[in-house]
Amino acid sequence: MSGIYIHIPFCAKKCFYCDFFMSLSLKYKDDYLKALKQELKLRKNYLQNQSVETIYFGGGTPSLLNEKELNALFEEIYKDFNVSENPEITLEANPDDLSTEYLKNLRKTPVNRLSIGIQSFFDDDLKMMNRRHSAKESIFAVKEAQNVGFKNISGDLIYGLPEMTTKKWEYNLQEFFKLKIPHLSAYHLTYEPNTVFLKYLKTKRIYEIPETESLKQFELLKQLAKAHNFIHYETSNFAKDGFFSKHNTGYWQQKHYLGIGASAHSYDGNSRQFNIKNLKEYITRVGETGAYFEKEILSDADIYNDYIITTLRTVWGTDVSYVSEKIGNRFAEFLTNKAKTQIHNGNLVLKDNVLYLSEKGKFIENTILENLFYL
Incomplete structure (x- = not known):
């Protein structure tokens, strides 16, 4: 099993918490899409004909691509790679892009997960984060996606926002569960370098919530997710049985993956590759x-540390026997x-030679994790 990730860097607005590689200009979109197809051709042997079980369009804002643009990329992918019969194909989307017409057209592509x-x-909150959609648009987008036939849907929520109370977070969770979405990715706000939020934090325009409040919100998240029969299968991810993200699970289970596009990463078990983070340079060089x-090229210590990072955070845990047999x-x-x-100290549990948080x-x-790293 392997996966393909395609980075679509274009955005209509820059979210204040975001540190991903992105571009606010669509000037180079056509040239970039041509470059993506060219890179797919150039990298067609990277996965060594392994079955591609997942394809993931991340961003940026992939929902800025239309049906024709997406299908042109799929045509190249299916031509160059051994795609399985029923792959999971995810498109990240902004709620305000998901009009009825857009969703109906999206159903004419191989995309089967949103x-x-x-x-x-x-x-x-959305205004504070510089998001371009409203709460009403989110609800419409989810319901309309369900109406046109999308059953495999994930929703992102952020907690730990400045001035966010536990009561407010509870409301967000209750609204989410009302929508019958089978997968939830819930992230605590982090103040990343070169973000507007970090600048605001340093200049005291905003303030971090107390750690005790963060803990309350995390505990509430786990409690309500469990009450709605969601499985907490990774630190930030919860899902109904049968709706785990196969693509992300591939990352956590050391599956090989190919990253296409500016800033995308690839992994083949022995090495990692990092595409340049410059739109024009990427287009020109490809x-x-x-x-x-x-x-x-990954050393044994790199492989060990990667294994610890990717496995300990999951429901499957870190297998000490695997470390012994595969790494040393x-x-x-x-x-x-x-x-x-x-x-x-009660932070880890050892069962059948597997470590769990x-x-x-x-x-x-x-x-x-820092304590377990091999430095």
């Missing part, structure tokens, strides 16, 4: 078949010794 950036059901990516005994011994303190440990995941 990831909708709801973020909040409060218009004041067109000239020049050097448009950097390649990093010294890394398994290192992990076992490092984990003892976290197990004693405890409920207590889930909130301090990053601290635990």
Whole structure:
């Protein structure tokens, strides 16, 4: 099993929390789409004819692409790669792009899963984040997507926003569950470098909520998700049985993937590749078949650390036996010794030689990961 990720960097507005590579101008959109098709041709052997089980359009705002543009990319993908009979194909979308006409046209493409950036059901929150949609548009988008036949839908929500109360967060969750969406990605706000929110934080235009409030909101998230029969299968992801994100699960289970587009990453088990983060340079270099990516050969320590990062945060946990067999005994011994303190402190649980985050440990995941890294 393998996956393909395609980065669509174009946005109509820049969200104040976002640090992803993006462009507010559509000037180079046609040239960029041509470059994507060219890169797909150039990289057709990267996955070594493995079955492609998932395709994911991320951004940016992939819903700025129309039916014709998407189908042209699919034509190239199906020509160059061994795509499985029933792949999961996800398109990230802004709610205000999902008109009835757009959704009906989208059904004429192979896209069968939507990831909708709801973020909040409060218009004041959306305005603060510089989102371009309203709460009403989110509700319409979800219901209309369901009406035209999309059953596999994910929604994004953000908690830990400045001045967000637990009561407000509870309302967001209740509104989400009312919509019968089978997958929820819920992220605590992080103040990333080079974002407007970090600038506002430093200049005291906004303030972080207390850690105690963050913890309350995370606990409420887990509680309500469980009450609605959602499985907490990864730190920020919850889903009904049968609706886990196959694409993201591939990342967490060390499946190989190909990243297409400016800033996209690829992984083949032994190395990672990083495409350049410059739109014009990417277009030019791909067109000239020049050097448009950097390649990093992974050491055993890199592979160990990647395995810890991607597995510990999931419901499947970190398999110590796998570490021993696939990476090396010294890394398994290192992990076992490092984990003892976290197990004693109640942050980790060891069962059948697999390490899992405890409920207590889930909130301090990053601290635990740092402790287990091989430096």
